[in-house]
Amino acid sequence: MERFVFDTTQGAVLDAAEEAALMDYARVRANAARPCLLLALLVAGFAVYFLVQREWSTVLYTVLVGLLLCGFFWLPMMGTKNFRANVRSARARRANLTNTVRGKPIRFIFEDGGCRMLDGKGAEVRVWKDLHMGEVRESDRLFWLPAEDTSVLLPKEALTEGTEEGFRAWLKARCKRYRFCKVTDRVRRVVENV
Numbered sequence: 001m002e003r004f005v006f007d008t009t010q011g012a013v014l015d016a017a018e019e020a021a022l023m024d025y026a027r028v029r030a031n032a033a034r035p036c037l038l039l040a041l042l043v044a045g046f047a048v049y050f051l052v053q054r055e056w057s058t059v060l061y062t063v064l065v066g067l068l069l070c071g072f073f074w075l076p077m078m079g080t081k082n083f084r085a086n087v088r089s090a091r092a093r094r095a096n097l098t099n100t101v102r103g104k105p106i107r108f109i110f111e112d113g114g115c116r117m118l119d120g121k122g123a124e125v126r127v128w129k130d131l132h133m134g135e136v137r138e139s140d141r142l143f144w145l146p147a148e149d150t151s152v153l154l155p156k157e158a159l160t161e162g163t164e165e166g167f168r169a170w171l172k173a174r175c176k177r178y179r180f181c182k183v184t185d186r187v188r189r190v191v192e193n194v
Contacts, residue, residue, distance in 0.1 A: 002170055004110040004162035006154050011102030014094050016153040019142045021087055022188060023181040027137075028076050035073040039066055084190075108154060110162075110170065115147065133175040138168070139183045145171070 043066030050058040105120035110131075117126040128147045137144040143154040156164060172178045 004167045006108040006158040007160045008158035010104040022183045036070045135177040136171050136175040137179050139181050
């Protein structure tokens with residue numbers, strides 16, 4: 001029987017929300033950048049071809065259509081102001097917490113296909129009997145699990161029983177899609193000065 005235990009605090013889980021926001025931001029940015037890069041390559045190729053043919057109006061039309069399509073795919077990135085406002089709001093809520101609340105221990109136990117969340121006294125706070133998740137995300141620092149009507153954020157350093165590789169395999173067996181989100185230092189700088 002596989003068993004994985006995460007021992008953490010309420011403050012660490014709340015702080016992990018910022019990493020989860022960065023993971024989401026990196027995903028949206030990658031989804032916007034990939035088609036834009038492909039379109040830029042296609043537009044450049046066609047523009048060079050039409051330049052060689054000396055069809056100036058077709059070159060201009062190709063570049064304009066390429067810019068419009070890139071703009072369409074880049075639209076989700078226009079929500080950066082909302083992203084920054086949400087990060088500021090979450091930081092303000094976390095700053096209002098007392099050290100007593102931040103220091104409350106939380107334990108997540110994954111076994112038998114389910115998860116139990118325990119408080120510092122060992123009492124069950126929440127139980128998910130049979131986890132079947134949509135998309136599970138992972139970054140260098142965090143596991144992000146959608147569990148029924150909420151998300152469970154698990155800092156990797158909180159894993160006290162089991163291995164990361166074993167837990168990753170356990171998750172992949174219980175989710176429809178598993179995604180690793182690469183949060184680079186450049187992406188982290190987006191929220192440093194928020």
